[in-house]
Amino acid sequence: MGVSTAQARPHANTAPAPSAAILPLALSAVSYEAGGQRLISDISFTLKAGPRTVIMGPNGAGKSLLLRLCHGLLTPTAGTVRWQGPAAHPARHQAMVFQRPVLMRRTVAANIAYALKLRSVPRARRARIIENALSRTGLARFADKPARLLSGGEQQKLALARAWATRPEVLFLDEPTASLDPAATHAVESIIQTMHDEGTHIIMVTHDIGQAKRLADEVLFLHKGHLMEHTAADTFFSAPESGEAAAFLKGELRW
């Protein structure tokens, strides 16, 4: 098992590639209410395959809620979330990594094995997929270690390895580096970049402007549950259209 071998043949030992695409993702007039409050208001947009999408906004803007609505963890109270690709089961082509990685009380390898089992990957193929995912995230030496004994950065890398092993077409990331130090943040961003390079569509929430500049191709900017901008990253950072986005980038937006 070696990193270089795995990198030379990036898809050789991952789960079967999705046979059909699920993108584009189209949200139409999506709203979400809870506790009598409207937390997401009438949001519409379409995300196509290719560019890395970063959802930005101040605290309480509804970024994480929007991510969950897209991934199907929440159901909109109005509007529709539609995967327009031909795949019959879009959920099977998605994965999500949370701000606080949720790891099961079993070994590092067993955490990935469980995800593969749920995706119906044959038992005989799981070992090589796990080995590859761990090798490529630098966790190979921890394969038999209890997952919850890993450091915060390693746990997040494992969450990414687990997602990677299922070979998602779309990967949702909810502030995956919010509680990590700079070195771990760099490592996690590298993995995200590699996944993108291999064809996984990244949809990430962050309010770290530096990280967004490094990783975004397009930006969705939210404020108080409203979609204020959906623009190319360059445009967003150089000439934001809305006053709220401009204020946010200057660190002057009240929330």
Added chain:
Amino acid sequence: MTDISDAFVTALQLLISFDRDLVQIVGLSLQVSLSAVGLAVLIGLPLGAALALFKFPGRDALIVTLNALMGLPPVVVGLVVYLMLSRAGPLGVFGLLFTPTAMIIAQAILVTPIIAALTRQVVADLWVEYSEQMRSLGAGPLKAIPALLFDARFTLVTAVLAGFGRASAEVGAVMIVGGNIDHVTRVMTTTIALEVSKGDLALALGLGIILISLSLAINAATHAVKLRAEAAWV
């Protein structure tokens, strides 16, 4: 004081002499209680997990009932099982009354609500933590049950121990459905009750000490294993 000191001496003598009757009584007690707990685990774990994860009409009423059943009076359970298994009862044809099997059934009925109710709480708490990740991976509540029970294994040990405590300590149910027949259905608790009624307090206390010691030993061993496992797995 004499009774208590006599009891210790009697208990010690019984243990040292490896009394055959005592070995049989202790063996049957463990066999009945462990079998009942095993049966209750098979029913109570999935039942508790299902109650934690599925929403359906009447669920809250069922949870309240289950919690209330943790305090089921053993004599009432014994009486109901007696009526079911007696020759005129619906299950009389099986001829189980006054057998260890009847005692296992009665104790399992007593223990199942304890294990199910505690499991429900443990799994519900774990589901709060795991829910989004598991649904993201594609595991709905039904698929998640085995994984949740596995991941809650160290906490669930406490539920199983509580069930074992209840089973090994009760006397009313096994007395009614077992009949306390010498060499057939006589267990430690029924023997203690019998010896007290005969006035042999020293023997009764001696058996009590053995019963408590056994329970303590099982709990201590389980606790030690649990602590080591928890430290290793967080």
